[in-house]
Amino acid sequence: MRVVETVSELKLIRNQISGNIGFVPTMGYLHEGHLELVRQAKAANDITIASIFVNPTQFGPKEDFEKYPRDAEGDLSLLKGVGTDYIFMPATIDIYPPGFNSWVDVEGVTGHLEGAARPGHFRGVATVVAKLFNIVRPSRAYFGQKDAQQCVVIKKMVKDLEMPLDIIIVPTVREPDGLAMSSRNVYLTAEMRRQAPVLHRSLKLAQKLWDSGEKDASTIRREMTELIHKQPLANIEYISIADADTLEELAILRTAILISMVVRFGHTRLLDNIILV
Amino acid sequence: MRVVETVSELKLIRNQISGNIGFVPTMGYLHEGHLELVRQAKAANDITIASIFVNPTQFGPKEDFEKYPRDAEGDLSLLKGVGTDYIFMPATIDIYPPGFNSWVDVEGVTGHLEGAARPGHFRGVATVVAKLFNIVRPSRAYFGQKDAQQCVVIKKMVKDLEMPLDIIIVPTVREPDGLAMSSRNVYLTAEMRRQAPVLHRSLKLAQKLWDSGEKDASTIRREMTELIHKQPLANIEYISIADADTLEELAILRTAILISMVVRFGHTRLLDNIILV
Numbered sequence: 188m189r190v191v192e193t194v195s196e197l198k199l200i201r202n203q204i205s206g207n208i209g210f211v212p213t214m215g216y217l218h219e220g221h222l223e224l225v226r227q228a229k230a231a232n233d234i235t236i237a238s239i240f241v242n243p244t245q246f247g248p249k250e251d252f253e254k255y256p257r258d259a260e261g262d263l264s265l266l267k268g269v270g271t272d273y274i275f276m277p278a279t280i281d282i283y284p285p286g287f288n289s290w291v292d293v294e295g296v297t298g299h300l301e302g303a304a305r306p307g308h309f310r311g312v313a314t315v316v317a318k319l320f321n322i323v324r325p326s327r328a329y330f331g332q333k334d335a336q337q338c339v340v341i342k343k344m345v346k347d348l349e350m351p352l353d354i355i356i357v358p359t360v361r362e363p364d365g366l367a368m369s370s371r372n373v374y375l376t377a378e379m380r381r382q383a384p385v386l387h388r389s390l391k392l393a394q395k396l397w398d399s400g401e402k403d404a405s406t407i408r409r410e411m412t413e414l415i416h417k418q419p420l421a422n423i424e425y426i427s428i429a430d431a432d433t434l435e436e437l438a439i440l441r442t443a444i445l446i447s448m449v450v451r452f453g454h455t456r457l458l459d460n461i462i463l464v
Numbered sequence: 465m466r467v468v469e470t471v472s473e474l475k476l477i478r479n480q481i482s483g484n485i486g487f488v489p490t491m492g493y494l495h496e497g498h499l500e501l502v503r504q505a506k507a508a509n510d511i512t513i514a515s516i517f518v519n520p521t522q523f524g525p526k527e528d529f530e531k532y533p534r535d536a537e538g539d540l541s542l543l544k545g546v547g548t549d550y551i552f553m554p555a556t557i558d559i560y561p562p563g564f565n566s567w568v569d570v571e572g573v574t575g576h577l578e579g580a581a582r583p584g585h586f587r588g589v590a591t592v593v594a595k596l597f598n599i600v601r602p603s604r605a606y607f608g609q610k611d612a613q614q615c616v617v618i619k620k621m622v623k624d625l626e627m628p629l630d631i632i633i634v635p636t637v638r639e640p641d642g643l644a645m646s647s648r649n650v651y652l653t654a655e656m657r658r659q660a661p662v663l664h665r666s667l668k669l670a671q672k673l674w675d676s677g678e679k680d681a682s683t684i685r686r687e688m689t690e691l692i693h694k695q696p697l698a699n700i701e702y703i704s705i706a707d708a709d710t711l712e713e714l715a716i717l718r719t720a721i722l723i724s725m726v727v728r729f730g731h732t733r734l735l736d737n738i739i740l741v
Contacts, residue, residue, distance in 0.1 A: 194626065288572040289590075289624035295565040313566075314625075321626040347566035348591075349471065349598040 188267045190274045194281050197322055200273065206233025210325035210352075212316060215239040216256040216370035217265050220360035224329040225269045227357055236323055237266055238275040240282065245311030256373050275323070282318065291317045293340045293347070299434040300427050300447060301336045301458075309340050316341055317350070325352050333359040333367045335447050335460040339434060359459070361387065367459045379452035382418035386450050386459040389414045389426075393446050397463045402440045404428040415450060424449040424456065431462055465544045467551045471558050474599055477550065483510025487602035487629075489593060492516040493533040493647035494542050497637040501606040502546045504634055513600055514543055515552040517559065522588030533650050552600070559595065568594045570617045570624070576711045577704050577724060578613045578735075586617050593618055594627070602629050610636040610644045612724050612737040616711060636736070638664065644736045656729035659695035663727050663736040666691045666703075670723050674740045679717045681705040692727060701726035701733065708739055 191197045201208075209228030213221050221237075228235045239262055246252035259276070266274055291313040296302075302309050320328065330338050338356050345354055360368045365387030366380075375383060389411040396407050408426050415421050429436050431443040440463070447460035468474045478485075486505030490498050498514075505512045516539055523529035536553070543551055568590040573579070579586050597605065607615050615633050622631055637645045642664030643657075652660060666688040673684050685703050692698050706713050708720040717740070724737035 198626075198628075286572070287624050288570065289621045290569045290571065291625075292567045292569055293565065294567065295563070318625050321628055324628060344566045347564050348568075348595050349475075351475075351598055351601060 188263075188271055188274065190263065190276060192276055192278070194277055194322055197273075197275050197277075201322070201324060204234055207326040208232055208323060209235045210319070210323045210328040211235070211237040211271075212319050212328065212330075213237060213239055214241045214255065214370065215262050216258055216373070217262045218360075218368040218370065218372075220331050220333060220357075220368040222265060222269050223360050224331060224357050225266065225271055227355065228327065228329050229270055231355075232325075232327060234272045235270070236273040236275060236325065237271050238277075238319055238323070240275075240277055240279075240315065240319075242282075242311055242315040243279060244283070244314060245308050247305055247307065250305070251371075256370055275319075282315065290314045291344060291348075293344045296336070296339050296343055296434050299336070299429065299436070300425065301449075302340075304424065304449065309337070312337060313340060313344050317344065317348075320350055320352060327353045327355050329355045329357055331359060332356050332460070332462075333369065333458060335445055335458075335462075336434065339432070339445075365391075367457075369457065371455055371457070374455040375452055379420050379455070382420050383450075383452060383457060385415050385418045385421055386448060386457055389448070390446060390459060390461040394461060394463065397440065397444075404436075404438050404440060407440070407446070411446075411448075420452050422451040424451055465540075465548055465551065467540065467553060469553055469555070471554055471599055474550075474552050474554075478599070478601060481511055484603040485509055485600060486512045487596070487600045487605040488512070488514040488548075489596050489605065489607075490514060490516055491518045491532065491647065492539050493535055493650070494539045495637075495645040495647065495649075497608050497610060497634075497645040499542060499546050500637050501608060501634050502543065502548055504632065505604065505606050506547055508632075509602075509604060511549045512547070513550040513552060513602065514548050515554075515596055515600070517552075517554055517556075517592070517596075519559075519588055519592040520556060521560070521591060522585050524582055524584065527582070528648075533647055552596075559592065567591045568621060568625075570621050573613070573616050573620055573711050576613070576706065576713070577702065578726075579617075581701065581726065586614070589614060590617060590621050594621065594625075597627055597629060604630045604632050606632045606634055608636060609633050609737070609739075610646065610735060612722055612735075612739075613711065616709070616722075642668075644734075646734065648732055648734070651732040652729055656697050656732070659697050660727075660729060660734060662692050662695045662698055663725060663734055666725070667723060667736060667738040671738060671740065674717065674721075681713075681715050681717060684717075684723070688725075697729050699728040701728055 209232030211224045297309040364384040366384045426448045431445040444463040486509030488501045574586040641661040643661045703725045708722040721740040
């Protein structure tokens with residue numbers, strides 16, 4: 188495993204690689220969900236490159252960029268454990284040098300959900316991912332289904348702009364009690380952590396309703412809401428029942444459906460989702 | 465020479481090419497300026513690809529997209545004459561399929577000059593050029609200095625987003641009387657055409673003033689304006705005297721300076737520029 192700390196060094200290394208590259212972009216503070224991305228990248232490619240970069244442009248001014256959890260030493264140990272070939276850890280100023288001012292905007296699918304709740308978030312995501320793709324030039328890049336809208340945005344960007352790689356979406360990895368793995372779970376108090384699996388339980392309830400033939404979005408949303416409200420620390424920010432490709436909200440369900448949600452525990456926004464087909 | 469009419473076919477061809485590709489993106493209606501780009505591409509690369517695509521997204525709603533001059537047969541003959549290997553001529557719907565909605569925005573340097581006069585123009589340019597780069601994956605792409613701000617925007621995009629190619633800027637090719645070659649020169653009446661070389665004469669005057677030590681932008685602009693106003697059909701839209709990298713207007717000249725201008729003859733906007741170093 189080799190750690191690469193500058194764009195220029197990674198470009199030199201890249202020019203020496205002739206096989207397929209599997210790329211796993213991350214913001215660090217890694218958990219089992221990230222490691223699963225690396226495992227899949229290793230299984231399907233000659234070389235695996237993971238990046239660790241807490242991307243300032245995808246955080247709003249009042250968001251948690253400064254206090255976003257960081258643990259470089261732990262991350263490197265985990266990535267070594269799963270056999271990552273290269274870790275790319277650039278400095279912020281190397282990705283955003285003075286005068287940087289070119290941006291990738293994916294419109295339409297970013298007008299909903301996280302894009303509506305966090306203005307500018309997906310502009311920052313799309314821009315840094317496009318830049319990392321240009322530096323790493325992978326054959327395949329791996330993203331977790333947990334960030335469902337991010338997956339839709341990245342796939343749309345790659346398709347619209349004909350970026351020469353495949354996007355592989357990997358199912359959400361969960362704790363034994365169903366909570367989706369997330370770097371932000373560390374923000375939860377013990378009591379919040381005990382209540383947080385209700386997100387996954389509410390999605391399983393939606394799946395059960397769908398399987399029994401329920402097609403009415405308001406019925407599904409009401410049942411999910413009632414279940415979640417049994418947890419006193421849970422505050423629902425949104426429950427979206429939308430077309431899985433366009434992210435347009437639906438009143439009557441038809442395949443494929445993305446049910447995605449944000450539930451706040453204190454200041455911490457927990458995301459989870461399920462696709463119904 | 466092979467003509468390729470779809471994105472999917474060009475991608476198949478591209479995957480068979482292992483050498484360096486020189487790429488010349490054009491909007492067709494080719495003249496000697498374009499051919500010079502192809503010649504330079506041929507001299508420095510294994511394979512030369514030119515594209516012909518009148519890009520609708522870089523035209524404003526009241527601009528000349530519909531009546532922009534087109535001559536596919538003549539273009540192919542000219543490109544064959546200079547030994548182009550592949551001509552990429554995609555349909556509009558192949559570049560902008562239904563639902564297309566991902567854009568590249570270069571901010572800052574697009575706030576001036578043509579970017580100010582033509583809102584959205586450079587968003588369209590940057591987006592289509594980024595997409596063509598992803599499809600063609602060239603080692604080098606060639607642009608004419610005649611479109612000075614376009615050169616600045618493309619170079620900035622490539623640098624900011626680390627696109628893996630070099631941008632080569634080729635000096636403006638001129639008619640014997642000094643008029644910069646442009647597909648839009650065909651719009652000029654005989655009398656306009658007779659007066660149009662005044663753009664180049666005014667730039668040569670600026671060069672002479674600069675060479676004699678003149679550093680005051682308003683003096684240079686005034687002398688240029690007086691010269692141009694001797695041609696009764698010439699309407700100055702702007703004369704910009706700006707930093708060649710940032711395109712910020714300057715009152716006192718320092719190197720490197722871009723003097724760029726638009727002079728209208730009837731509805732036709734003629735561009736020209738000079739760099740003073």
